[in-house]
Amino acid sequence: MSRPLRILIVEDSEDDTQLLLHELRRGGYDPMHERVESAAAMDRALARQQWDMVIADYSIPNFNSTVALALLKERGHDLPFIIVSGTITEETAVATMKAGAHDYLLKGNLKRLIPAIDRELREAASRRERRKAEEALRESEKRLQKILDNSPAIIFLKDTEGRYLYVNPQFGKLTVLTPEQILGKTDAEIFPPEQAAAFRANDLKVLQAGVALEFEEVARHQDELYTSIVSKFPLRNTEGEVYAICGIATDITERKSLEAQLRQSQKMEAIGRLAGGIAHDFNNMLTVINGFSELMLLSLPVGDPHRNTAEHIRQAGEKAATLTRHLLAFSRQQVLQPRVLDLNAVVANMDTMLKRMIAEDIDLLTILSPGSTPVKADPGQIQQILMNLVVNARDAMPDGGRLTIETADVVLDTDYARRHVGVSPGRYVMLAVSDNGCGMDKQTQARIFEPFFTTKEEGKGTGLGLSTVYGIVKQSGGNIWVYSEPGRGTTFRIYLPRIEGVAEAIVPGKAQEPLPRGSETLLLVEDDAGVRKLAKTTLQTQGYTVLEAAQGEDAVRLSGQHEGLIHLMVTDMVMPEMSGRELAERLKPLRPNMKVLLTSGYTGKAMLHHGELDPGMAFLQKPFTPQTLARKVREVLDAD
Numbered sequence: 001m002s003r004p005l006r007i008l009i010v011e012d013s014e015d016d017t018q019l020l021l022h023e024l025r026r027g028g029y030d031p032m033h034e035r036v037e038s039a040a041a042m043d044r045a046l047a048r049q050q051w052d053m054v055i056a057d058y059s060i061p062n063f064n065s066t067v068a069l070a071l072l073k074e075r076g077h078d079l080p081f082i083i084v085s086g087t088i089t090e091e092t093a094v095a096t097m098k099a100g101a102h103d104y105l106l107k108g109n110l111k112r113l114i115p116a117i118d119r120e121l122r123e124a125a126s127r128r129e130r131r132k133a134e135e136a137l138r139e140s141e142k143r144l145q146k147i148l149d150n151s152p153a154i155i156f157l158k159d160t161e162g163r164y165l166y167v168n169p170q171f172g173k174l175t176v177l178t179p180e181q182i183l184g185k186t187d188a189e190i191f192p193p194e195q196a197a198a199f200r201a202n203d204l205k206v207l208q209a210g211v212a213l214e215f216e217e218v219a220r221h222q223d224e225l226y227t228s229i230v231s232k233f234p235l236r237n238t239e240g241e242v243y244a245i246c247g248i249a250t251d252i253t254e255r256k257s258l259e260a261q262l263r264q265s266q267k268m269e270a271i272g273r274l275a276g277g278i279a280h281d282f283n284n285m286l287t288v289i290n291g292f293s294e295l296m297l298l299s300l301p302v303g304d305p306h307r308n309t310a311e312h313i314r315q316a317g318e319k320a321a322t323l324t325r326h327l328l329a330f331s332r333q334q335v336l337q338p339r340v341l342d343l344n345a346v347v348a349n350m351d352t353m354l355k356r357m358i359a360e361d362i363d364l365l366t367i368l369s370p371g372s373t374p375v376k377a378d379p380g381q382i383q384q385i386l387m388n389l390v391v392n393a394r395d396a397m398p399d400g401g402r403l404t405i406e407t408a409d410v411v412l413d414t415d416y417a418r419r420h421v422g423v424s425p426g427r428y429v430m431l432a433v434s435d436n437g438c439g440m441d442k443q444t445q446a447r448i449f450e451p452f453f454t455t456k457e458e459g460k461g462t463g464l465g466l467s468t469v470y471g472i473v474k475q476s477g478g479n480i481w482v483y484s485e486p487g488r489g490t491t492f493r494i495y496l497p498r499i500e501g502v503a504e505a506i507v508p509g510k511a512q513e514p515l516p517r518g519s520e521t522l523l524l525v526e527d528d529a530g531v532r533k534l535a536k537t538t539l540q541t542q543g544y545t546v547l548e549a550a551q552g553e554d555a556v557r558l559s560g561q562h563e564g565l566i567h568l569m570v571t572d573m574v575m576p577e578m579s580g581r582e583l584a585e586r587l588k589p590l591r592p593n594m595k596v597l598l599t600s601g602y603t604g605k606a607m608l609h610h611g612e613l614d615p616g617m618a619f620l621q622k623p624f625t626p627q628t629l630a631r632k633v634r635e636v637l638d639a640d
Contacts, residue, residue, distance in 0.1 A: 552578025
């Protein structure tokens with residue numbers, strides 16, 4: 001079967017052309033040809049058609065093989081080019097071959113034509129395959145280079161002496177040097193000594209082991225720490241000898257930060273549960289101590305020597321009660337009274353008081369957001385946050401300085417939320433308190449929100465100020481972050497969810513009125529005998545009839561035995577066997593009009609049902625004083 005062959009013939013003789021075609025057919029080819037006699041005709045033929053080969057007479061009028069070869073190269077064609085000429089000297093033939101011709105034959109001796117064509121077609125095919133392979137290699141190298149250049153990982157190559165042979169652009173995270181400046185240098189010439197020594201030690205482990213190893217490496221660049229998981233593995237030559245180390249480093253700085261935040265959050269949760277439990281137990285005892293000390297003061301005449309003792313007991317009890325309130329705040333177990341506030345207004349209203357709290361050599365600068373800053377929070381707790389942070393800033397500047405309070409309407413995006421545990425993206429109102437005082441190191445920052453942790457001298461701080469701030473912020477649905485460096489001051493940033501609503505006016509508290517009295521019948525349920533005795537004494541003194549029970553079942557029995565109305569049940573929330581809420585639900589069908597006042601030294605999600613008290617229920621936080629109890633009972637009884 002004849003083999004097709006597309007052949008371009010540069011020849012001015014049709015007879016010679018036919019002789020060539022005849023020889024090709026005899027050699028098993030089926031030629032498709034075009035004969036050209038000028039450079040222009042050849043140019044058109046090359047543009048019009050793909051060819052397998054060019055056969056050219058060495059010289060024809062106005063055209064020759066040298067010009068034809070040049071035109072072929074100019075058009076970028078790599079085709080077998082064979083000269084078939086009537087007469088040609090050996091010197092001319094050699095010169096033509098140097099110019100790019102692949103072979104030459106005499107027209108009078110065409111026996112070599114077919115072998116020459118076969119050979120040149122094979123070599124042309126080989127060249128095409130080689131070019132395709134080279135092009136594929138170049139494309140592969142380009143792809144690899146793009147991967148290296150755009151990889152989020154740091155990729156590098158070192159020789160066995162530790163000199164860098166290659167680094168990708170991501171290496172710029174670790175140094176100000178360019179890749180060109182890094183090549184040929186060792187770690188000791190690029191990084192601090194301790195850091196360089198650690199890198200080299202890991203390299204040597206890989207060289208000694210002869211296998212891939214993984215390390216966690218830390219690098220400092222421009223005051224930032226970068227932590228990476230680095231896979232290092234040896235590269236071997238054809239003899240199996242290690243000639244280089246390749247390293248691929250994945251930045252886990254953000255992951256490590258999130259893990260640290262999560263551990264801190266879990267630690268604070270655990271401490272909070274412990275603090276809340278302690279506060280609950282203390283509150284029962286403090287209710288008795290504070291309550292009976294007040295009753296003693298009410299019963300002792302002026303001038304009685306025992307009044308001073310009772311006053312000391314009451315004052316100590318008040319201090320202890322303040323401490324337990326701080327613990328409850330930290331453990332997020334306070335009962336808050338949130339309302340819509342304009343944070344700007346809260347800050348502005350406290351300006352005079354805050355100035356009195358700081359020294360004269362401290363400048364207070366307030367920068368308020370130009371727009372409204374509505375948040376839902378307990379105004380008293382927001383004031384507590386500001387006071388605690390201002391005191392903390394004041395103490396950090398014993399020689400004076402600048403204290404800045406700032407509010408702003410901000411948007412925390414998904415990227416910020418991803419980098420901060422417990423943060424949801426959205427609109428927030430930021431409250432920032434900054435000082436240019438002594439600052440804190442990382443170790444101190446990791447513990448500042450822990451209860452009782454303090455860097456102040458003994459007797460100058462309880463270590464509860466910042467833990468209280470932390471608890472209030474968290475219970476209010478917000479987040480708090482600290483930014484500090486030794487010698488560069490500290491900034492606390494609090495983010496509270498921004499809400500849509502009109503801020504309520506903060507109404508000043510009313511002056512204390514005489515203790516209210518009453519004649520209603522009350523059911524008192526309290527498992528702590530001391531608290532129960534105090535509450536009963538207080539309420540009976542104010543004129544109430546008190547039915548007393550130590551636990552839920554006793555209360556149910558008393559309720560069943562009492563034939564008259566029970567206007568209000570005052571019950572502890574947390575009791576053995578039956579909680580105060582369960583007791584209230586059990587008695588509700590039997591006494592639907594009876595109101596309920598829950599008391600507890602421990603408040604949490606178990607106390608509140610879906611975050612709110614049921615209709616007809618109220619709450620009183622322990623420890624309470626006789627006056628507080630009497631006023632609260634009257635308030636609940638008088639409520640619609």
